[in-house]
Amino acid sequence: MIGRPRPEVTAATGYVPGKAKEAVQLATGVADVLKLASNERTAPPSERVAAAMAAAAKATNRYPDHRAVSLRNALAAELSTASGTTVGIESVAVSAGSSSLLMQLTSAYAGPGREVVYPWPSFEYYPILADLSGAKSNVVPLQPDWGFDIDGLIGAVTPATTLMFVATPNNPTGTAIAKSDLNRLLEAVPDDIIVVVDEAYREYVVPDLWDPVDLVTAHPNVVHLRTFSKAHALASARVGWCLAHPEVIECIHATQTPFAVTTMALAGAEASLGELEALKDHTGQTISERQRIVAALQSLGWTPPQSQEGNFVFLPTNDATGLAGALETSGIIVRPFADTGIRATVGEPHENDRFLDALSRLSPLSPVAP
Ligand SMILES: Cc1ncc(COP(=O)(O)O)c(C=O)c1O
The missing domain is CATH 3.90.1150.10 (Aspartate Aminotransferase, domain 1)
Incomplete structure (x- = not known):
C-alpha cells in the first residue's frame, strides 16, 4: 500500500x-x-447558449468568478419572480454540478459518529458520499410500489442523524414525493437535521409542486438542490445550484474548491436561464x-x-x-x-x-x- x-x-x-x-x-x-x-x-x-459559452471561452486566461455572483444573482431574481418573495444572493450557492454540492454538504454535515438517512434505491452517489465521510448510512427501502416510505424515513432518524437526502423524482425509479408527504416528513424531522431535497429532475414533474422559497422559509434546514445538467442540456458544463438558509450557504462556501465552476459553464447556465x-x-x-x-x-x-x-x-x-x-x-x-x-x-x-x-x-x- x-x-x-x-x-x-x-x-x-x-x-x-x-x-x-x-x-x-x-x-x-x-x-x-x-x-x-x-x-x-x-x-x-440552443445556439444562443452555445454562443455564450464560446464567447466566454475567449477569456480562459482569467480565473472564473469564484463566488459566481452574476449567476447567483440571476437565480435569486428568477426565484423571487416565481415565488413573489425577494430572495437574496446569500441564499443561493453554485458549484460544479449538483454532485459537488452534495459532496460539500456531506463534508459540512456528515462524518464519523454521524448518520445519513436516505431512501433506497436512489442516486448511487449518496452511499458513496456517506461512506467516504465515515458516517453511517440509515437506508430506508422504497415501498413495494416504489413510492417513498415517509414513516420509515422519520423512524430512521436517530440522535446521531445530521443529514437526509431525498431525491424527488427519485433516480432510478422516477417516483416523486407528494407535496403533502414532503410536508409531513419535514414537520416530523428535527430541525437540526439538514434535509437535501434533490430536485435534479424537477422540470419534468407533472403534478403540482411546492414553491422552493416557501419550503426553505418554512423549513430553514431544507436545501433545495437543482442542476443545469438535465433539462438545460448542460451536463458537460457542470453547473449545479441550491437555495438554502444563508447559514447553510456559508457552510457550502466553506467547503468549495477554488474556482470550481468555469467561466464557460457560468455563461452557459446564465444564458440558459434566459430561455425558460x-x-x-x-x-x-x-x-x-x-x-x-x-x-x-x-x-x-x-x-x-x-x-x-x-x-x-x-x-x-x-x-x-x-x-x-x-x-x-x-x-x-x-x-x-x-x-x-x-x-x-x-x-x-x-x-x-x-x-x-x-x-x-x-x-x-x-x-x-x-
Ligand atoms: C438525483 C440526482 N441528483 C444529482 C445528480 C447529479 O447531477 P449533476 O452533478 O450533473 O448536477 C443526478 C445525476 O444523475 C441525479 O440523478
Whole structure:
C-alpha cells in the first residue's frame, strides 16, 4: 500500500457511470449505438447558449468568478419572480454540478459518529458520499410500489442523524414525493437535521409542486438542490445550484474548491436561464414521450411504476444485468441496477421507438419490489 489512505477510501469503489458509447460500439460492432444510460437531454443546448459559452471561452486566461455572483444573482431574481418573495444572493450557492454540492454538504454535515438517512434505491452517489465521510448510512427501502416510505424515513432518524437526502423524482425509479408527504416528513424531522431535497429532475414533474422559497422559509434546514445538467442540456458544463438558509450557504462556501465552476459553464447556465419558455417546450415533449413509453411498456407486459416523473423510465426486473446486456446487443445502452431494474433515458421519438422495438423482442423478466 503506497501512503496511508483512510480506510473509508480503500473500501470505496467510487462512482460508476453509464457505459460509454465507444466501448459498446467496439464490443458489439453496432455502428449507431444509442446511449440512454445517463439521463442526459438528447438535444444539445440552443445556439444562443452555445454562443455564450464560446464567447466566454475567449477569456480562459482569467480565473472564473469564484463566488459566481452574476449567476447567483440571476437565480435569486428568477426565484423571487416565481415565488413573489425577494430572495437574496446569500441564499443561493453554485458549484460544479449538483454532485459537488452534495459532496460539500456531506463534508459540512456528515462524518464519523454521524448518520445519513436516505431512501433506497436512489442516486448511487449518496452511499458513496456517506461512506467516504465515515458516517453511517440509515437506508430506508422504497415501498413495494416504489413510492417513498415517509414513516420509515422519520423512524430512521436517530440522535446521531445530521443529514437526509431525498431525491424527488427519485433516480432510478422516477417516483416523486407528494407535496403533502414532503410536508409531513419535514414537520416530523428535527430541525437540526439538514434535509437535501434533490430536485435534479424537477422540470419534468407533472403534478403540482411546492414553491422552493416557501419550503426553505418554512423549513430553514431544507436545501433545495437543482442542476443545469438535465433539462438545460448542460451536463458537460457542470453547473449545479441550491437555495438554502444563508447559514447553510456559508457552510457550502466553506467547503468549495477554488474556482470550481468555469467561466464557460457560468455563461452557459446564465444564458440558459434566459430561455425558460423554450426549455418548457422541450421538457413538455420529453414528458409526452415518457408517458408514451410507459403506456407501451405496460402493453408489452412490463410493470413500470405507475407514476414516473423524470426524463427516464424505470423497469423493475430481477435480471437487470441480463436485460441491459440483451439491449446492448441491439446497440442500446441503459443503466442496470443489480436485482432492481433498468433505467432508460427518454430520448427523441425515433430513439424511443428503437428502444421499444428492442424490448418488444424480449419477454418481460421477473419483476421485483424493493
Ligand atoms: C438525483 C440526482 N441528483 C444529482 C445528480 C447529479 O447531477 P449533476 O452533478 O450533473 O448536477 C443526478 C445525476 O444523475 C441525479 O440523478
